[in-house]
Amino acid sequence: MSKLKYGLSIFTFIISFIFVKYIVGIGLKSYNTSNNEVNFNKILIETVSNLNSNLPMMIDSETRLDNATGFNKILQYNNTLINYTANEISVNDFFNALNQKIINKVCTSKEMQIFLNNDITIKYEYRGKNGKHIMVIDITKSKCSTI
Secondary structure, eight states, X not given: OXXXXXXXXXXXXXXXXXXXXXXXXXXXXXXXXXXXSOOHHHHHHHHHHHHHTTOSEESSSSEEEEEEEEETTEEEEEEEETTOOGGGSOHHHHHHHHHHHHHHHHHHOGGGHHHXXXXXXXXXXXXXXXXXXXXXXXXXXHHHTTO
């Protein structure tokens, strides 16, 4: 499990500083060039379309970012732990190792504020190498007020 925790900390760092900036850069471009009425679903669709053109991608030795989805004010990253099945992961340990780190990174990211301030939920979904669901971490603006 320590190998998994190490990989997850690397994943959190990389996803926060590479993909978040990439995604938000695209979203901000759409936001800045739109009229007064902002269509965040359109921004999300454009953002994930551009991101997905570079996926799947290994984030670290344990985690593959398979794709992202964006619609109905939800931006979701879909990840697979390539070395573990869902049954081999303790959901509580996994959640405890990752949840607060991801919340802190997203909530303190200047680039993510446009999404959070417009009530867009950011989700990180994890599956085992067998494709079975492990867990989802949801980040909303209200969770940011607790850090």
